[in-house]
Amino acid sequence: MSRRGRRAVLPPTDFTAEPPLAANGLVVTIVNKAGHGKDFAFSDLPVPEPMQRSLATVFAAQQGRWTSHYSATAAWNRLKVFADFVSGLETLPDDLTGLDAAALKRWRLQNISTNTGRTTLRVVHRMLRDDPRLSEGPVAEELARRVPAPKPVRKSYDEEEREHVLLAAGRQFRAAWLRIRENSELLERWRAGALDEGSHDWRLGEALDHVARVGDVPRTHLPSGRQAITNRGLLGGRDIEHTWGRLFLTPSELTALAVLLTDRFGWNLSVYDRMPAPTRAPSVAESTNVTYHVTVEKRRAGNGRWFSTENITDSGAGSPGRLITQALQATLHGRLLAAQMMPGTDLLMTARVVRQKGGRRDMDRPPAVGPLVFGVSGVDGKSWAIEHKLSGSPFRQIRRTTVTREGKPLQHTQGTHESVYVLPDQKVRQASQQIFEDGALEALDQAQKIFFGGHLAQGPDPAHGQTATADCADETTTPWPAQDGGCGADFLLCLACPNAHVHPGHHPRLALLHEHIQGLRSAMPEERWNQRWYAHWQRLDDLAEKVGRPSWAAARVRASDTDRTLVDLLLKGQLAS
Structure with a gap:
């Protein structure tokens, strides 16, 4: 069955592609998904005929990768760049086998420094590798x-820029x-x-009926x-708003x-074509809200995953529906x-052109x-931007703004969401700097709280006061x-204080305390142990690392009865201040 539930029809037995x-x-000839072919003439390339044939062969091998003429044309243009490079070599090779590594190194150096060049390298090299x-x-x-990935240059709109675009579109x-x-409404009243x-309204309604049926106002031949x-x-005039623009x-x-739909739903520009x-x-017992089934087609998702349905509800002004x-x-x-x-046509995004153009060029x-x-x-996006004095077509930026604002994938995978929309976005990076800084400071603060914060000493200092776990300087x-x-x-907590000084005389007691706290882990619920003892154990473990594990283990053996008594009191909380 096809994606929309129609039984697939097998081709004739004598069919050959x-x-x-x-x-x-x-x-x-590259055939797009609509079944239309587009010819690419390799005889136009400025290289010898044997190389033209070889390039045509590797280009034809890409047919399965492309579902649109747009993709094929983009690759063709990059292949022309390569052909122009080859034609400029001091010794023009007759075929691809005449290329040497030195020429390809020059080709790489010529393109590796720009995003456009890197993309050209990726596309051309992929095709050339298909030549056995x-x-x-x-x-x-x-x-x-x-070939390094292109450097991120994409940027979503800031709030002021977004509002400017939406104001113009709205x-x-x-x-x-x-x-x-x-x-x-006037036409409905006339028909009723x-x-x-x-x-006056009746005559205007009659004209509107003609516009609805024909697509234009009545005209007189002179x-x-x-x-x-x-x-x-x-x-009321001859301009569009007073003629066929009344209904179209x-x-x-x-x-x-x-533009408004892209900002609201994050749809790709190509979605609107079909x-x-x-x-x-x-709906059951629902009179105010209306829910729409919207079919979104994403051909880059691959066979079997082109179509998805979104339910969008109109619950009043301001709602998405x-x-x-x-x-x-x-x-x-x-x-x-x-x-x-043309019976069967029912595409949402329909407009009436000012004048019909001859010849169809975009078969996608x-x-x-x-x-x-x-x-x-x-082209429509660029023309609209010029009309409203914008720097360029708004669709990519407005979609990127929506995706980053929503913070979740929209018609794409989680990987695409992160690698294409979030991580390369300059605005997201700028906004994230403070978050990263705060997170780093928080992590540093947490680390300082659970690691030994005092000083290792060679011996006791008479000027320092003594505590159960360390000597205190002040x-x-x-x-x-x-x-x-x-x-x-x-x-x-003395071991977390910068005034603490630990010398070898403390090591047996602290090593014994370290071992006993570790032993408590199996004797009590994990959550409770983490809450009460984890920070102290981590601090002692860090101290053991600083002292050295062999010395730490040896000190444990030297623990005295006084050390054992103090450790027992510490574990019972009887030395808490």
Whole structure:
């Protein structure tokens, strides 16, 4: 069964797939997922014909990697860069076998310093490694050398930048939505017979009915061969907003809608080309909220994982589903006209172009239906940015902003979320610096609390006071002062104090205490031991490491009766201050 539940149909028994490489060995045809082919002529490359054929062969071997002409064209452009490099060598090799390691080293040095160059190296080397003649020797070793990943340059919007983009998109789409909704209500009243025949609104409703059925306002053919808008005074003008724009979005307005959807849901730009109109989910005793089933197509996810369904609820103004409701209302007449002109068409992102363009160039995107186009292209994004005086197409940055704001994968894996969106993002890195600094300081503070904080001494100092675990240099500067003066710390905490001095005379007692605390671990619940004894044991263990394990073990044997008595009192808490 296919992903959408239709039984797969087997091809005819005599079916054979056309090979991507033409018989002449110089043209490669890449077929995208829609079944459209695109030819790449290797005879155009500035290298000898044998090398053209070899490059065509390794390029054709990549057919299984690509589901779009976009991917194939990107690889083709990088292969042309390589061909230009080869054509500039002092001695032009006749074929790939004529390349030596020195030439490939020059090629690497020429590209390794930039992100674009590194990507070119990765793509070209992957293709060249498919040539069995380059599988051994110095050339193979050079092709197998690791190419560093591109340096992170991606950056999400800060809040001010994001608000600026959303304000532009929101104003444009809301104005279009209100315009279409107002005209749609008038059209519904006309079709319901609720308007007085011959009145201004009735005549306008009649014109709107023509727009909905044809995609344009009524026009009169002039003797000169040109067309004029019929009843221009009734419509209020000849601009788009007063003519067919009353019921249809323009491509720019559709782009504004896509910006808002990307900010809300984090969808990739390519998703909009084939997104079906969302359907309403069945509800029980629900009259105010509407839940939509939205199908998201992600072809890079691999076969069998292209489609996912998201449930989005419109529960009122400000809810995620409210934007879906408005999108359905704004594209309603475009979708109805598309279904009328080509039955079965029901794509959400539908717009009406100002003028129809001849010839279809992008075979990866759905074809236009009459004056209607579907989805949003990269060119649309750049044009929209220029229109609103932005530095560039907002889609990648606004999507990155949404993903980092949500803090979880959206239509991609956890690995992609971390490696592509979070870790390389400059804004995330800047925001994380303080977090990392705070975490490091906290870790340092914790380490200082559970490690020996005093000093190792060669012998006792008469000027130091004695405690049960160490000698104290100055109890007036203690980290744990008592309310009535002096030190208020438990004797076990002495080893955490910078005023503590431990000499060999303390070692037997402390080694015995270390052993007894370790023994308590098996005699009491782990959680309780961790809470009461772990920090003290860790501090003694650190001290044992500083003294030296052999010396520590030897000192344990020298423990006296006085040492045993003090350790027993310490464990019972009878020496706590």
